[in-house]
Amino acid sequence: MCGILGIALADETCPVAPELCDGSIFLQHRGQDAAGIATCGARGRIYQCKGNGMARDVFTQQRISGLAGSMGIAHLRYPTAGSSANSEAQPFYVNSPYGIMLAHNGNLVNTVSLQRYMDEEVHRHINTDSDSELLLNIFAAELEKHNKYRVNNEDVFRALEGVYRLVRGGYACVGMLAGFALFGFRDPNGIRPLLFGERINENGSKDYMLASESVVLKAHNFTTYRDLKPGEAVIIPKNSEKGEPEFKQVVPMNSHRPDLFEYVYFARPDSVLDGISVYHTRLRMGTKLAENIMKNLGPDEVDVVVPVPDTARTCALQCANALGKPYREGFVKNRYVGRTFIMPNQKERVSSVRRKLNPMASEFRGKKVLIVDDSIVRGTTSKEIVNMAKESGATKVYFASAAPAIRYNHIYGIDLTDNKNLIAYNKTDEEVAEAMGCDKVIYQSLEDLIDCCKTEDIDKFEVGVFTGNYVTGVEDGYLHELERVRALNQSNKTDVKSEVDIGLYNAADY
Ligand SMILES: O=P(O)(O)OC[C@H]1O[C@H](OP(=O)(O)OP(=O)(O)O)[C@H](O)[C@@H]1O
Ligand SMILES: NC(=O)CC[C@H](N)C(=O)O
Ligand SMILES: [Mg+2]
Structure with missing residues (x-):
């Protein structure tokens, strides 16, 4: 994207x-x-x-x-x-x-x-x-x-x-x-x-x-x-x-x-894409998620709702309101660190989560915490976040995602070529919770997510990342080829990637 x-x-x-x-x-x-x-x-x-x-x-x-x-x-x-x-x-x-x-x-x-x-x-x-x-x-x-x-x-x-x-x-x-x-x-x-x-x-x-x-x-x-x-x-x-x-x-x-993931994560909340306000879809995601949470957790099982900044804030605030629970900014985001999910390699992603988010112990100590994020992809952020919440003294950590479990490649513009890197790949929700180290993980259903985004004009979305069925289909061998190129690039055994390749007029100044 x-x-x-x-x-x-x-x-x-x-x-x-x-x-x-x-x-x-x-x-x-x-x-x-x-x-x-x-x-x-x-x-x-x-x-x-x-x-x-x-x-x-x-x-x-x-x-x-x-x-x-x-x-x-x-x-x-x-x-x-x-x-x-x-x-x-x-x-x-x-x-x-x-x-x-x-x-x-x-x-x-x-x-x-x-x-x-x-x-x-x-x-x-x-x-x-x-x-x-x-x-x-x-x-x-x-x-x-x-x-x-x-x-x-x-x-x-x-x-x-x-x-x-x-x-x-x-x-x-x-x-x-x-x-x-x-x-x-x-x-x-x-x-x-x-x-x-x-x-x-x-x-x-x-x-x-x-x-x-x-x-x-x-x-x-x-x-x-x-x-x-x-x-x-x-x-x-x-x-x-x-x-x-x-x-x-x-x-x-x-x-x-339109790609449903634009509304979940990609786009800015102040954008309107295909006539659909990103901000309003995220508010609705919060309301729907709360309904789901009420079905999964007893009324006294959550003391406080904590968003994972930045993208999940809109949804988490609405979710807290719908649950009637306090909303607390338990993680302070360092504004000088960019989006972690779209960083090019895993090492960078892991090290920047802690640089990006810092827990405020007072909001976690002795509390049953519901953390709300827009999506759980590789689990890089979520594992660290659960860790931080526990280290800060939370007695229970529940993790809710405004998007359904991601178990398939996103073939139209997210760098998710190898689905084995997805935390939900081949795992049940219970196994995901275990891998993340939290007490329970609660996902939005795909049906609910679509309900949050659809309008009179658009009621179908590209959802292959959740279902594995892609609107254009995939050419035989395509995913394999992507993985091959990626592995070559990562192993450094590929052709030399020079700092500067050929440019206009064969000249480049950096
Ligand atoms: O499962 P993971 O691999 O951890 O990826 C999911 C996380 O990555 C994104 O946040 P990101 O930091 O990229 O951007 P944001 O500040 O806009 O939320 C997304 O909002 C989730 O928080
Ligand atoms: N995220 C994108 O839209 C990527 C465009 C193109 N596939 C590239 O890798 O440069
Ligand atoms: Mg995020």
């Missing part, structure tokens, strides 16, 4: 990079591993700044001031395919045809056959293990088929038709065609989110934005916005004076199944 962003300003003399940089900060929670911006300036020249690290570290003032142009895209990466090498930071670039840049959120699930197709039929070189580089090259190959001197909107839509035909998985993308346009498209099941918005600037003309979450649009005054539909694409001319954005339903919507 990366963050993606694209902006086209009407005023071609106004640099877009500072706003892209600011917008990236609003999407930082979606990917902490790498960040990148690419802009397009005069004569179609593309400028970029990307690399491993958080947006604030990669986007230094000096680098941003070197990014010319009024149209650009940005990416915040949480690696889900390939490795976390610098060279896989996005956006990706290909010079032919026309000069294209692409930023992708999601995961393709037929990369094995796509790689073969690239190699044997299209003869394009893919320089990394990233599925996003592959996706860009599929698009480029489709666009190339028209063999035209200058590209137009129809060509782009037709090339996207080819992409939709060839590619399987979850994907929301923003891209740029040098000197021509900004574009965005969303997979035919709407698994990954993407919104389009516009604002009237001081000169009375229109600026446009594409973003993963509504919070960025609102914060930058793009007050008229909507979600792209599954299978829909938009092309925004580089200079809005030259025409309006053109939308097209490139392929029929297959289904509309």
Whole structure:
């Protein structure tokens, strides 16, 4: 679950990079591993700044001031395919045809056959293990088929038709065609989110934005916005004076199944995705969870409800209210440590839990504590948290999760390739509680979770992480291949991953 962003300003003399940089900060929670911006300036020249690290570290003032142009895209990466090498930071670039840049959120699930197709039929070189580089090259190959001197909107839509035909998985993308346009498209099941918005600037003309979450649009005054539909694409001319954005339903919507995990954990609470307020779903998760807890625990079995900061706070507060029990911030979060679940390796995740959360003994001593988290994934956080609560003198520790048990890979954009690393893998709830060291674990049921998120328009979600049934299915050998690449990367026996790989103009400044 990366963050993606694209902006086209009407005023071609106004640099877009500072706003892209600011917008990236609003999407930082979606990917902490790498960040990148690419802009397009005069004569179609593309400028970029990307690399491993958080947006604030990669986007230094000096680098941003070197990014010319009024149209650009940005990416915040949480690696889900390939490795976390610098060279896989996005956006990706290909010079032919026309000069294209692409930023992708999601995961393709037929990369094995796509790689073969690239190699044997299209003869394009893919320089990394990233599925996003592959996706860009599929698009480029489709666009190339028209063999035209200058590209137009129809060509782009037709090339996207080819992409939709060839590619399987979850994907929301923003891209740029040098000197021509900004574009965005969303997979035919709407698994990954993407919104389009516009604002009237001081000169009375229109600026446009594409973003993963509504919070960025609102914060930058793009007050008229909507979600792209599954299978829909938009092309925004580089200079809005030259025409309006053109939308097209490139392929029929297959289904509309946003990833349920966006509402549980990924998205910011102040975002509204596919018309569903993330905050309100989390409140409802708290109410439903409380109903479930009342069925599982006697009325005197809980003295206090403690949230696991940050994401679970909304749900835990509502849960405590519904239970009629006091809500206490028993864990103080160090605001300088990022999200632990999306850290690239297990060692980092473990060491940062204690750095991130510190227990307040007074809230635990002699008490029966109900800890509420949004989800239990690998159990890295939860085991440590239970430990801390016990060390602090809790007499009983119950652990409730706003999401059901996670027993399967998340194939569309969470780095959960090896399901043996999931704490609930092949375990009953009792065995999970034992592994976590707590007295009981209580999960929200999938049915209840869906009830908390559904609306009149959307009542189905992508829930493969809970059920093992994925809306797009998975190509034979795909999970195996992902595990193989991951194992190679972890064992360091793979090809050398240099600090800096080839970049635009073969130059990179870090
Ligand atoms: O089972 P685990 O592997 O421990 O993962 C689950 C935990 O990770 C996430 O928190 P994270 O620290 O990433 O982010 P947050 O501050 O937004 O809650 C999530 O909210 C859970 O607390
Ligand atoms: N989290 C994502 O959306 C990741 C995008 C892409 N699969 C990558 O690994 O870079
Ligand atoms: Mg958390």
